[in-house]
Amino acid sequence: MAQPTQTKYRVIVAKPGLDGHDRGAKIVAAAxxxxxFEVIYTGLHQTCEAIVNAALQEDADAVCVSILSGAHMTLxxxxxxLMKKRGMNDVLLCGGxxxxxxxxxxxxxxxxxxxxxxxxxxRDIVKYLQEEIxxxxxxx
Numbered sequence: 001m002a003q004p005t006q007t008k009y010r011v012i013v014a015k016p017g018l019d020g021h022d023r024g025a026k027i028v029a030a031a032x033x034x035x036x037f038e039v040i041y042t043g044l045h046q047t048c049e050a051i052v053n054a055a056l057q058e059d060a061d062a063v064c065v066s067i068l069s070g071a072h073m074t075l076x077x078x079x080x081x082l083m084k085k086r087g088m089n090d091v092l093l094c095g096g097x098x099x100x101x102x103x104x105x106x107x108x109x110x111x112x113x114x115x116x117x118x119x120x121x122x123r124d125i126v127k128y129l130q131e132e133i134x135x136x137x138x139x140x
Contacts, residue, residue: 007140009061009133014042014051016079019069024096024118028064031122037129048075052082055091061133061140062113064125065095072099076112090137094128096120 013029015022022044029039040058042051055063063083067075072095080093094113104115114128134140 010038012055012060012063015044016075025066035126048078062092067097
C-alpha cells in the first residue's frame with residue numbers, strides 16, 4: 001500500500017463523454033482515498049465543461065480523467081483548453097484508459113500529465129500524484 005499523503009490534496013476523478021465503463025475510475029478513486037487524497041468522483045457521461053467547472057468549484061489540485069471510448073485526442077485537449085481559459089494553469093490534468101503510446105506522447109507535449117493504462121498498479125498513480133501535485137502547486 002502506498003504511503004498516505006501528508007497534505008490532503010483534492011482530486012477530481014471524471015468520466016467524460018459517452019463511455020459507460022467506470023470500474024477503473026472507481027478503483028483509482030478508492031485507491032486515492034485510501035492514500036489520503038480527498039476525491040470527488042463526478043460520475044458517468046460528464047461534459048468537459050462540467051468537469052472543469054467541478055474542478056474550479058472544488059479548488060482541485062488535479063483532474064484525473066478516464067477515457068476508454070477512443071475520444072482521448074479530442075477530450076483531453078478540450079479539458080486542458082477550458083482549464084487554461086479559467087486560469088487553472090497549476091492544476092494537473094492526467095488520466096488513463098486505452099490510449100496508444102504515440103497519442104499519450106502527443107498529449108503530453110500539449111500539457112497533459114501522465115496517462116495510465118489498464119492494469120497499472122494504483123500505487124504508481126498515487127506516487128505520481130504525490131510527486132507531481134506539489135511540483136505544480138508548491139504553495140499548497
